[in-house]
Amino acid sequence: MRNKESTYGTGGNAIGVRLTLMYIALAAICLAVVTQPLLNDHHTASDIAAHTAAAAIGLAITAALMAFLSRKITQPIRQLTDIAEEVADGNLDVTIPLFCKCEIGGLAASMRLMVSRLRASTTEIRQLANHDLVTGLPNRYRLQTLLERRVTSLDAHGNPARGAVFFIDILDLRKVNDRFGHESSDRLLTSIARLLIEASPCNSEAENQRNSAGPETDRPVLARFGGTELILSVPDMVEPAEIAALADRLHAAVATIVEEAGRQFRPKIAIGVARYPEDSLAAMKIKQYAALACNHAAALPVANKTAVFQMEMMQQIKTRESIERYLRTAIAERQFEVYYQPKVSASDWAVTGAEALVRLNHPERGVIGPGEFIPVAEMTGLIGEIGLIVLDEAIGQCAAWIRAGQPTEVSINVSVEQFQTEDFSGTVIALLEAHQCPAQFITIEITETLATTDVAGVAHEIAALRAAGLRIAIDDFGTGYSNLVQLTGLKFDILKVDRSFVSGIDCIGRSREVSRTIIQLGKNLGCRVVVEGTETPGQVAAAAQLGCDEIQGFYFSKPMKRIDFEAWRDLRSQNTVYAGLDALVSRGIASACA
Ligand code: C2E
Ligand code: MG
Ligand code: MG
Numbered sequence: 001m002r003n004k005e006s007t008y009g010t011g012g013n014a015i016g017v018r019l020t021l022m023y024i025a026l027a028a029i030c031l032a033v034v035t036q037p038l039l040n041d042h043h044t045a046s047d048i049a050a051h052t053a054a055a056a057i058g059l060a061i062t063a064a065l066m067a068f069l070s071r072k073i074t075q076p077i078r079q080l081t082d083i084a085e086e087v088a089d090g091n092l093d094v095t096i097p098l099f100c101k102c103e104i105g106g107l108a109a110s111m112r113l114m115v116s117r118l119r120a121s122t123t124e125i126r127q128l129a130n131h132d133l134v135t136g137l138p139n140r141y142r143l144q145t146l147l148e149r150r151v152t153s154l155d156a157h158g159n160p161a162r163g164a165v166f167f168i169d170i171l172d173l174r175k176v177n178d179r180f181g182h183e184s185s186d187r188l189l190t191s192i193a194r195l196l197i198e199a200s201p202c203n204s205e206a207e208n209q210r211n212s213a214g215p216e217t218d219r220p221v222l223a224r225f226g227g228t229e230l231i232l233s234v235p236d237m238v239e240p241a242e243i244a245a246l247a248d249r250l251h252a253a254v255a256t257i258v259e260e261a262g263r264q265f266r267p268k269i270a271i272g273v274a275r276y277p278e279d280s281l282a283a284m285k286i287k288q289y290a291a292l293a294c295n296h297a298a299a300l301p302v303a304n305k306t307a308v309f310q311m312e313m314m315q316q317i318k319t320r321e322s323i324e325r326y327l328r329t330a331i332a333e334r335q336f337e338v339y340y341q342p343k344v345s346a347s348d349w350a351v352t353g354a355e356a357l358v359r360l361n362h363p364e365r366g367v368i369g370p371g372e373f374i375p376v377a378e379m380t381g382l383i384g385e386i387g388l389i390v391l392d393e394a395i396g397q398c399a400a401w402i403r404a405g406q407p408t409e410v411s412i413n414v415s416v417e418q419f420q421t422e423d424f425s426g427t428v429i430a431l432l433e434a435h436q437c438p439a440q441f442i443t444i445e446i447t448e449t450l451a452t453t454d455v456a457g458v459a460h461e462i463a464a465l466r467a468a469g470l471r472i473a474i475d476d477f478g479t480g481y482s483n484l485v486q487l488t489g490l491k492f493d494i495l496k497v498d499r500s501f502v503s504g505i506d507c508i509g510r511s512r513e514v515s516r517t518i519i520q521l522g523k524n525l526g527c528r529v530v531v532e533g534t535e536t537p538g539q540v541a542a543a544a545q546l547g548c549d550e551i552q553g554f555y556f557s558k559p560m561k562r563i564d565f566e567a568w569r570d571l572r573s574q575n576t577v578y579a580g581l582d583a584l585v586s587r588g589i590a591s592a593c594a
Contacts, residue, residue: 439469499533
């Protein structure tokens with residue numbers, strides 16, 4: 001409220017006082033004019049006094065009447081002034097009375113109209129300021145206020161409130177944006193946000209809006225953080241089992257095919273979770289930690305990419321950042337080296353080819369394996385350049401072996417990000433031509449994840465590569481990424497059974513039966529089946545017994561430098577060092593397991 005003791009409408013400034021004073025002045029002049037003849041006509045003093053008293057009484061009565069009337073006029077004006085001040089102070093819910101059908105009533109009606117328009121535009125401004133225009137979800141600013149309130153609030157017992165913040169990144173949205181434009185990615189984002197709301201405790205969009213608008217600090221809210229990222233704040237949730245269950249529900253909710261612009265998408269998300277008060281009592285930190293955990297989750301080689309924040313992640317991030325910085329130097333100076341791991345035939349143990357596996361030769365740390373830098377390269381977009389170096393090197397090497405009379409098939413790993421770059425098949429075909437390498441000697445290994453995103457786009461690239469004569473292998477098969485229905489929509493030539501199945505392959509039991517089924521599935525699809533990760537003679541023998549075509553693993557050899565691989569391959573062609581395996585295969589699995 002403004003200061004009511006201001007000079008407006010008080011003391012000599014009040015309309016009522018001014019009118020009354022004006023009237024008194026006028027009346028005094030009239031009185032003087034009226035009493036003048038009385039003085040001149042020699043009236044008695046008592047006559048004059050009686051007249052003057054009567055005039056004075058009349059004067060006093062009309063003055064009082066005047067004061068009353070002017071008060072009647074100024075009171076509504078004062079009331080309207082008070083209302084205007086309330087509006088100015090932000091109260092748009094004031095009631096403006098009807099007053100009379102006079103000018104003041106007209107003024108009040110105008111004020112009512114003004115306040116209702118002000119109310120509508122304020123609501124719109126608030127909506128714009130607090131909500132994301134694309135999804136309609138509360139935006140980052142609203143979320144900041146909400147989180148600050150939440151993490152600093154106390155529960156019914158006076159203890160700090162507890163809760164979890166889920167940082168959700170929609171992994172392929174940026175690519176949709178790049179390839180199909182903003183409108184498509186906006187619509188996809190909105191559909192995904194809806195699916196997430198329904199699977200979360202927010203229940204519905206309307207409830208989510210209500211939860212974010214009210215003062216309560218114990219309601220779940222989904223907000224858009226920015227770009228491809230959403231944040232779900234869930235009060236009263238800190239138990240790991242509860243968090244894991246909700247994260248799984250969110251993953252399951254988006255793992256559905258979404259149609260957009262005539263194309264089918266299977267969205268994938270990564271979820272990072274931070275908790276208050278455990279991890280921090282500052283809203284900014286909670287968000288930062290949840291985002292860190294989300295980055296961590298995105299690099300996990302599993303279908304449901306979820307990670308709960310732990311302090312060690314801070315150190316991992318630092319290491320990752322230093323790798324990222326270093327990768328740029330490594331690319332510029334071509335510090336990558338391609339190693340080769342042999343694949344052998346499951347029927348006669350002859351070398352059938354090699355898998356190209358990249359390493360980074362760090363001047364101080366020595367050889368760094370791909371598990372450490374490939375995920376960083378994928379996240380930072382550097383994988384395209386590294387992948388090109390590997391393709392160039394491996395295709396060149398394959399051509400050199402053919403020229404040297406030692407033809408060896410080479411399989412090359414390709415990341416999802418790399419496979420989806422503009423005209424990937426064209427790049428590979430151009431490299432084959434440049435090195436004069438026959439396409440049938442090269443296999444491109446892709447993971448099942450690739451097969452589940454943008455099926456149409458992937459199928460198109462696969463078809464182009466196969467038409468050129470290359471083979472396509474599905475790597476790490478069975479690690480839980482794949483949707484068999486989608487996978488059967490793709491044409492591929494080789495199926496590589498993941499090494500996680502190999503540990504129990506030589507014992508009678510469930511894992512052996514699962515391996516048998518997967519190998520059979522591959523064969524039924526008309527594929528060559530490779531079992532990778534065999535370390536013991538028992539595992540090799542079991543894989544061969546179950547009918548796979550090729551075997552790869554440390555039992556035969558670890559990945560080697562080119563020169564060592566060549567020596568190993570040449571030696572193998574002269575010796576049958578694996579003769580003992582034949583006996584093991586024919587003896588049968590029960591004895592191999594005992
Ligand atoms: P991958 O394609 O499944 O390659 C097989 C991995 O399993 C290799 O690890 C290999 O050394 C390891 N391995 C093979 N046999 C055995 C065994 O008997 N026991 C055990 N414990 N491990 C075995 P590596 O070389 O560390 O590569 C890891 C992953 O990095 C590869 O898995 C592949 O996904 C990725 N990668 C490697 N090179 C490239 C590349 O040039 N581009 C891309 N995009 N990814 C690559
Ligand atoms: Mg591979
Ligand atoms: Mg593999």
